[in-house]
Amino acid sequence: MPAFVDTARITVKSGKGGNGAVSFHREKYVAAGGPDGGDGGRGGDVILQVDDHMSTLMDFRYKRKYVAGNGMDGTGKRCTGKDGEDMIVKVPLGTVVRDAESGQIICDMSTREPFVLARGGNGGWGNKHFATPTRQVPNFAKAGLPGQEREVVLELKLLADVGLVGFPNVGKSTLLSVVSKARPKIADYHFTTLVPNLGVVYLEEGVSFVMADIPGIIEGAAQGAGLGHDFLRHIDRCRLLIHLVDVSGREGRDPVEDFEAINEELKQYGEHLATRPMVVAGNKADIAEDRSLLEALKAHVEAKGLPFFELSAATHQGVDALMKYTAQRLQDLPPIQVFEPDYVPAPPKVDTSGEVTIEKVDDVWMVDGPWLQRLMANVNFGDVESRNWFDRILRESGLFERMEAQGVRDGDTVCLYNLEFEYRK
Structure with missing residues (x-):
């Protein structure tokens, strides 16, 4: 499996404008042809563009600098130099671009609209601009202006309606494979899932949503323990969380304690996740050794006002009811969050x-x-x-x-x- 890269730091530089030309029109039998030096071409822009075939920021691990083309110099006969070639930088859908120094958001590539990250320098004026009735032979032109150079951080935040959260090996990947065509790796050991997986859940004509299977979170994830810290950012946008809890008792764990531990990690990562709408599913109910664990979790969850579903993803028990409720709940929730830019350029030094x-x-x-x-x-x-x-x-x-x-x-x-x-x- 290729490595999953969801953050990258790159440098972009737009092109320099071309220089203006000093030239005079010379033609047989035409007196006082006058200045005809053309302007320099504009430097190329650095443009971000969404590529639907990209799912990670892996490409930016090997290439860190992106430079647009310089504008060509102007020539005689009022010919403007050719503009520099734009540099198109392709990114996955859902990439948030931040200023490397301040951390402020420059743009959120959650739509397919291109974004100009660095504008090319203007071309210099040719001597045709400087002709006046008293200055008929301007013997000078202007140089093109330099482009912009900036360092940015790319941060991929998956675009999914629903995020599956829970401890490792509680059945998140199994559930995703059952309800969608996604085929994540499934095995009976912790941290089988090392990267987020996306799947489209289709219920009926016009009713579908995107679900993300987030690698298992453990206690201390918000401080960097385990894998959870690396991937908690991918549920930032999720409108609804499905919290899977293992109620089988096979590993000697207390489902109520597990439920509260994961909620605490979400809260530590950000208060916005702690208040995100949530559905709780007690998974592996078909192999529960002690039904009292399931009942205790159900009572605890419902006391908090959260809906609870008894589930067995492996046998499909309760899956349809959970998915129908999820689709219905999503109809009442606001659309996927798009992060508003808050970057204010500081005056250049x-x-x-x-x-x-x-x-x-x-x-x-x-x-x-x-x-x-x-x-x-x-x-x-x-x-x-x-x-x-x-x-x-x-x-x-x-x-x-x-x-x-x-x-x-x-x-x-x-x-x-x-x-x-x-x-x-």
Whole structure:
């Protein structure tokens, strides 16, 4: 059986924008052809896309970095460079993407809508953009902006309506194999099930649901004991839990104590699981050595207001009644949870201590510098707050003072990459 991987940490990097071109139209018998340098192509995006044929994050164990293509440089005749090729990263349905540093949710791939995880840098302007009545021969163009690079954590949370929980070897896999076409490994020893298994339970036309068999939980699972801690996340989305308890007495265990122990582990993992709707099934009732154990569990469970079913998954006793009740109960429950994004990007840290070149070309002040390029790649000029943040960083860096020392005055035209503006103190 292939390893089941349900968490992965990867780095993604979008493509750099291509550089603008410096070119002039030259044609026989055509005077003053003018500038015709094309823009650079846009860098490729890194896009997440659901693949229904993937069931684990195994692919990300071997490949940790995903890089999109860079945009091509512009050329003459106003030809824009080719955009960089997008990097499509395929993930299983139900993958939650978190920012590696803050742990906040960036997106939940619970639908089949693609998600742009890192946007490519814009291409630089060609010299055709800088032509004016007084500047008819602009001999300059702009470089493309860098793409985004970010580190994220992928976390697979299965999409299932019903989750089977309980101690190891209580019959969860047997029940799943009886009610669906899933074929999990079944054997009479603890931890037979090492990975979650999914099955579709079909009752009649229009009535079906997805059930997940979660590897056996033991006491201390929420703190990392056994296998339960690794897979408790897969019942985060389940609308209903079926708690299987072994009532046969063959292993000398107390069903009531087992029931409470598993509930405590669910509570330790998260209060939301402790309050999840639950159905309790006393399994292996056909081989019960002492019926008083079953009756004690039934009384204990019903005193808590939970429905109880006597069950023998191996002989199918009580299975139909449990499945019909489950389908009916699901009709009254809200749909499978989709995790809402809560990631708020922190303002990027830009070291403004590096060198900046300030020179006048024709009647335009050209300002360039590596840190300035990185800064502009993180600015959304359509957003007022982002523009204000950009202006504040420039002022705090002392750039405006340096520009004035070089001779920039009110009303002069300044060009910062793809941004051209009239300078004002």
